[in-house]
Amino acid sequence: xxxxxxxxxxxxxxxxxxxxxxxxxxTSSVPTELVLMTHDSFALPDEAIDAFEREHGATLRILRxxxxxxxxxxxxxxREHPLADVxxxxxxxxxxxxxxxxxxxxxxxxxxxxxxxxxxxDARQRVTPIDHGEVCLNIDREAFAExxxxxxxxxxxxxxxxxxxxxxxxxxxxxxxxxxxxxxxxARFGEEGWRDYWAALRENDVLxxxxxxxxxxxxxxxxxxxxxxxxxxxxxxxxxxxVVFAETPVTEAPTAVVLDGCYRQVEFAGILQGxxxxxxxxxxxxxxxxxxxxxxxxxxxxxxPVRGDAVLPEVFTEHAQVVEDPLELPREQxxxxxxxxxxxxxxxxxx
Amino acid sequence: xLGAPPLLFLLLFFAYPVAxxxxxxxSGDAAAGGAGVLDTWLDERTRDVLGFTVxxxxxxxxxxxxxxxxxxxxxARYSFRGKGLLRAATTIPFVLPTVVVASxxxxxxxxxSPLNGLATMLGAPDxxxxxxxxxWAILLAHVFYMYAVVLRLVGGVWSNLDPRTEEAxxxxxxxxxxxFRQVTLPLLRPAIASAAAIVFLFTFTSxxxxxxxxxxxxxxxxxxxxxxxxxxxxxxVAAALALLQMxxxxxxxxxxxxxxxxxxxxQRLGPAADVERPARDRRxxxxxxxxxxxxxxxxxLPLLVLVERSFASGDGHGLGGxxxxxxxxxxxxxxxxxxxxxxxSLLFAAATVVMASVLGLMSAVAIAYRRGWASRGLDALxxxxxxxxxxxxxxxxxxxxxxxxxxxxxxxxxxxxxHTLVAMPxxxxxxxxxxxxxxxxxxxxxxxxxxxPRRTWLEVDGxxxxxxxxxxxxxxxxxxxxEFGATLFIARPDVPTVPIAxxxxxxxxxxxxxxxxxxxxxxxxxxxxxxxLLIERWRGHAATAF
Numbered sequence: 047x048x049x050x051x052x053x054x055x056x057x058x059x060x061x062x063x064x065x066x067x068x069x070x071x072x073t074s075s076v077p078t079e080l081v082l083m084t085h086d087s088f089a090l091p092d093e094a095i096d097a098f099e100r101e102h103g104a105t106l107r108i109l110r111x112x113x114x115x116x117x118x119x120x121x122x123x124x125r126e127h128p129l130a131d132v133x134x135x136x137x138x139x140x141x142x143x144x145x146x147x148x149x150x151x152x153x154x155x156x157x158x159x160x161x162x163x164x165x166x167x168d169a170r171q172r173v174t175p176i177d178h179g180e181v182c183l184n185i186d187r188e189a190f191a192e193x194x195x196x197x198x199x200x201x202x203x204x205x206x207x208x209x210x211x212x213x214x215x216x217x218x219x220x221x222x223x224x225x226x227x228x229x230x231x232x233a234r235f236g237e238e239g240w241r242d243y244w245a246a247l248r249e250n251d252v253l254x255x256x257x258x259x260x261x262x263x264x265x266x267x268x269x270x271x272x273x274x275x276x277x278x279x280x281x282x283x284x285x286x287x288x289v290v291f292a293e294t295p296v297t298e299a300p301t302a303v304v305l306d307g308c309y310r311q312v313e314f315a316g317i318l319q320g321x322x323x324x325x326x327x328x329x330x331x332x333x334x335x336x337x338x339x340x341x342x343x344x345x346x347x348x349x350x351p352v353r354g355d356a357v358l359p360e361v362f363t364e365h366a367q368v369v370e371d372p373l374e375l376p377r378e379q380x381x382x383x384x385x386x387x388x389x390x391x392x393x394x395x396x397x
Numbered sequence: 398x399l400g401a402p403p404l405l406f407l408l409l410f411f412a413y414p415v416a417x418x419x420x421x422x423x424s425g426d427a428a429a430g431g432a433g434v435l436d437t438w439l440d441e442r443t444r445d446v447l448g449f450t451v452x453x454x455x456x457x458x459x460x461x462x463x464x465x466x467x468x469x470x471x472x473a474r475y476s477f478r479g480k481g482l483l484r485a486a487t488t489i490p491f492v493l494p495t496v497v498v499a500s501x502x503x504x505x506x507x508x509x510s511p512l513n514g515l516a517t518m519l520g521a522p523d524x525x526x527x528x529x530x531x532x533w534a535i536l537l538a539h540v541f542y543m544y545a546v547v548l549r550l551v552g553g554v555w556s557n558l559d560p561r562t563e564e565a566x567x568x569x570x571x572x573x574x575x576x577f578r579q580v581t582l583p584l585l586r587p588a589i590a591s592a593a594a595i596v597f598l599f600t601f602t603s604x605x606x607x608x609x610x611x612x613x614x615x616x617x618x619x620x621x622x623x624x625x626x627x628x629x630x631x632x633x634v635a636a637a638l639a640l641l642q643m644x645x646x647x648x649x650x651x652x653x654x655x656x657x658x659x660x661x662x663x664q665r666l667g668p669a670a671d672v673e674r675p676a677r678d679r680r681x682x683x684x685x686x687x688x689x690x691x692x693x694x695x696x697x698l699p700l701l702v703l704v705e706r707s708f709a710s711g712d713g714h715g716l717g718g719x720x721x722x723x724x725x726x727x728x729x730x731x732x733x734x735x736x737x738x739x740x741x742s743l744l745f746a747a748a749t750v751v752m753a754s755v756l757g758l759m760s761a762v763a764i765a766y767r768r769g770w771a772s773r774g775l776d777a778l779x780x781x782x783x784x785x786x787x788x789x790x791x792x793x794x795x796x797x798x799x800x801x802x803x804x805x806x807x808x809x810x811x812x813x814x815x816h817t818l819v820a821m822p823x824x825x826x827x828x829x830x831x832x833x834x835x836x837x838x839x840x841x842x843x844x845x846x847x848x849x850p851r852r853t854w855l856e857v858d859g860x861x862x863x864x865x866x867x868x869x870x871x872x873x874x875x876x877x878x879x880e881f882g883a884t885l886f887i888a889r890p891d892v893p894t895v896p897i898a899x900x901x902x903x904x905x906x907x908x909x910x911x912x913x914x915x916x917x918x919x920x921x922x923x924x925x926x927x928x929x930l931l932i933e934r935w936r937g938h939a940a941t942a943f
Contacts, residue, residue: 081807083888086885086897086900086901086904087901087904107890107891108890108891109807109888109889109890109891110888110889110890110891111886111887111888111889112627112791112885112886113627115627115628116627116788116885116886119626119627119630119792120792120795120886120888122630123792123795123796124795124796124799124806124888126799127799127800127804129795129806129807129888130807130888143630219624219628220608220620220624220628255609256608256609256611257608257609258904259496259903259904260496260499260609262906263500263903263911264499264500264503269906269907269908270906270907270908270910270911270912272500272503272504273503280906281906284906287905287906287907287910288906288907288908290907291905291906291907291908291909291910292907292908292909293717293908293909293912294717301906348905385629396612
């Protein structure tokens, strides 16, 4: 029993030392703590975090809250007693819901001047764009090396008999990548046409998985994939990741991007209502938009910086393709129709 | 009295948060526009989902019990070399993230399966094995995950059964089968029911396995609750579904509780060491050999595939995945030093074992010594977290525990607390059947011989309970080490555990990330086997500690 008691005591002590939770008024002896709420894929180099902490005499506490959807919903549910001071990672898909719930304080970052207008979607500046990524079809280059059939060029190609049984996509009901690709087809073929397109894909033996990991590592044949399907829905930056994370150095990515049918996702940051440190939270957003951090973002999270003057790492310019005019839908239209589209998609493809 | 602390713990960290989030869904503006509870329940889709959930859970439970009983017998009655290690190894599947397990199953039984390669060589036109997306894939994965539960909960009781009862039946002319069916099986029934209840609850709320191995569109209630809560924030529908799930589980627990009361039989329990013997004659060698081989096929083969993959590099083999784990900046952007992740995992697991054992034993004693409503109620309440959706609980924490002194929402303590909710039922289930089986005569005899009540408890009940508690403790450790679902829906400080590190590595493309994820999984397997083995070795000392 004694041993248990000791262990419990240690546990309590360990717990208490790190229980300094949530946004609380800081005492003068300890540096101010800024709490950042973010999703599980968030990553920054240590230097970028150290630089912020040093410059502002603050410590950054990172709070991870599942995937992007789960994080936004937790932020909405904790509106009255916010869990953090600043939030990073709400994307275009969930933006409307977050804005409707009114969880952000307006903030006009001085760094915004360097960000192209196309990313600055909220006129009231409640959220600040930080990065963007495009969901695109990826192909296994080896499978199309002989030119028989040639690599697909357009979304329509995928309904042709020579590409039968080659495509693997994700269920939009459970995967954000899958949802983006569904939105791409809605943007491309319109309300009238997208279901016919998916019916044709179904005829052509499209395979549906529940998540990205399963599709890319389990069913896709390119890169590290274990499967036998040479076309998968992934990101425009995936070929660059294949080069960076190759086991033995390679000169050419084993996969490539199909430039048609890419859907753009922008990730935003915002200051949470109820924080007692709005100024420090604003400083953090400025920091995320600063050139050094923007230039570090691609290799950490495999997305593109929003700053126009940020220089991309070499592996991106060489292996990832920049999507010139990606598809996008107005966020209100997405929020209004998402549930119905997913239900109709399920009826068309799975039932 | 003993029941009070666990009851308080459950009310505070389970009942209160869940009631708050469900209440939020049922009241206010949220409910006004949305569908009512009845509408959701009567919806055709809901009925389909409920039907599938019950059906696959019942089948999974039946298959797991059938598959694991021979193993429980062999482990209880025979001694053989490497038994302790093997028993510890059976808990490995329990800690592996579903993504990793799914990829092993796909490699074994998917389109590129070696079995299909063989079949093609023999001239079969189509792949013979196409397991993906079928109910069989789900069932197989559930058996793989839950095998250890039946093996250990039933095996634990079996190894304490006095073999002389069965031998007496044999001497009196009963065949092996009759002796088993009429003597041993009735004595085992409470333990089987206990284990089956846990397996059912686990598979009833199955999430990852259904998503990864089922065909898209198949959903359990748990999957639906996740979609409506985490993705759609449709709280009224989520609340209705959560109520449905909890009501089903409560109904089941009620039936189970009555069954448990009826099944309990007082019996003489012998120490396990007196019971087991080496397999000497041909027949018993055959039994042991066949059982261990089938265990190997079911449990070891998928695990070996993962180990093999962790060493695969390009077309050959190498240490690339492991090397990268220990190089700074060698992995995906969200790089976690493996030592840190392992340290975090071990710390949480240790905290969980302590909390789950203390609270679990208190409840077990309270439940076992008293019968009737109070005891049954606590028992059911303890099991209910297993049947509650992780996302309901996680979001419940956010809305309920939001004011000091209870504002634990962003504390690391919330992680072992969530793990304890899942682990406690294992401790309780492992101990209650054994405590109930203690004959009162032994206690009476001790009292007559002059022992104080305390001494009686220490000498008669103590040894039996501490042994059972260790089985439960081992599970608590494994549950915490592998726990992923519940913690994912908590806003938690950045203390990556091994499963989270694996998840992050698999979140980005690249052969090196994949190799590292496999290497990390292998480390997790070794870690689990070694820790559980150590916990069980502790047995000798533990008997004196109580």
